Amino acid sequence: MCEANAYLLKGGKEELVLESVDRIVPQEDGLLLEDIFGKKKILRARIKEMALVDHKILLEEIK
């Protein structure tokens, strides 16, 4: 499976916010993340960088 883990950059540290992310849908002022089980999470964040081969999504907060 090709899902990825989403980390939020907070004070220089990467905090795991959702594992096994399948869908990412940018919203008006944030991101909708959905994992492979259908669990959804909305965050006030933007994508900083994604590395799909490493299964990694790095997010940063929107201030």
Add this chain to the structure above:
Amino acid sequence: MCEANAYLLKGGKEELVLESVDRIVPQEDGLLLEDIFGKKKILRARIKEMALVDHKILLEEIK
């Protein structure tokens, strides 16, 4: 491998812009895409939706 294909939504149609995308890095006014071979492409676009399990990145142009 868990790369994805990037499509740009243009006039209601999805146009393949880069295959086997590994890295996606949002820029000031667009996106940097890099495929698994290191080929880079900068587009004036934003992410509309990503579906990792389907290996699909859908982009839309920034007007």
